[in-house]
Amino acid sequence: MRETLRQLVVLQRVDDELAGVKLEAEGLPARCEAAEAERSASQAALEEAGEALKARELEQRGLESELADAEELIRHLEGQTSQVKTNAAYHVLLAEIEAAKQAKDGLEERILETMEVVSEHRDALTTAEEKARATGSRVDEELARIESRVTELAKDRDRLGAARDQAADLLDPDARSRYERVVERRRPGVAIISKEVCSGCRVGIPPQDFVELLSATSILQCRTCKRVLVHRDMLGSGS
Numbered sequence: 001m002r003e004t005l006r007q008l009v010v011l012q013r014v015d016d017e018l019a020g021v022k023l024e025a026e027g028l029p030a031r032c033e034a035a036e037a038e039r040s041a042s043q044a045a046l047e048e049a050g051e052a053l054k055a056r057e058l059e060q061r062g063l064e065s066e067l068a069d070a071e072e073l074i075r076h077l078e079g080q081t082s083q084v085k086t087n088a089a090y091h092v093l094l095a096e097i098e099a100a101k102q103a104k105d106g107l108e109e110r111i112l113e114t115m116e117v118v119s120e121h122r123d124a125l126t127t128a129e130e131k132a133r134a135t136g137s138r139v140d141e142e143l144a145r146i147e148s149r150v151t152e153l154a155k156d157r158d159r160l161g162a163a164r165d166q167a168a169d170l171l172d173p174d175a176r177s178r179y180e181r182v183v184e185r186r187r188p189g190v191a192i193i194s195k196e197v198c199s200g201c202r203v204g205i206p207p208q209d210f211v212e213l214l215s216a217t218s219i220l221q222c223r224t225c226k227r228v229l230v231h232r233d234m235l236g237s238g239s
């Protein structure tokens with residue numbers, strides 16, 4: 001019976017490992033999605049930075065074109081000063097020239113301000129480009145890691161599947177079917193204990209069961225959670 005209990009524990013350990021492999025494999029698609037989402041977000045930020053810069057550059061070009069028009073107007077008005085006939089018309093013309101010069105000054109100021117903003121946006125774009133590059137290679141690495149993990153896990157699953165079959169075949173049929181019934185509902189299917197408490201469900205083990213457990217003459221299950229109970233001493237040293 002001790003041997004059966006030991007074999008049960010071996011089966012349970014293989015099942016634990018299998019469950020871990022399965023859990024990790026199930027989490028991989030979400031890891032891929034998270035990595036791709038990170039890439040998309042950095043690409044979106046890059047595009048946004050590019051659009052913002054373009055808009056400001058367009059604004060600057062518009063102002064520069066307005067400035068050229070203003071300069072052209074001033075030249076045109078100044079060209080007329082020698083042609084005015086009356087003093088009044090001359091004053092009107094001077095006022096127009098002054099207004100045009102003020103408009104030109106205003107435009108120059110706005111161009112300087114816009115140039116500063118454009119420069120800030122250019123820096124932001126550079127930062128976004130660097131970030132997108134770094135994110136891109138990090139995501140590529142993560143996807144490569146996940147891909148190789150998929151292969152490793154498939155191998156682990158095959159190896160553990162074979163180990164499970166082997167461990168299960170060695171088991172006494174009654175012990176095996178009891179164990180299989182438990183693991184259909186809860187894991188682990190074996191509770192390894194050292195005190196009079198089930199390590200699976202934390203409920204106390206009746207004294208008569210505990211005595212039986214120590215003698216290891218039969219397969220005993222927790223009365224509450226139905227886990228197969230194995231006393232730590234039954235496992236021997238090194239297992």
Ligand SMILES: [Zn+2]
Nearest residue numbers: 198201222225
């Ligand atoms: Zn229990």
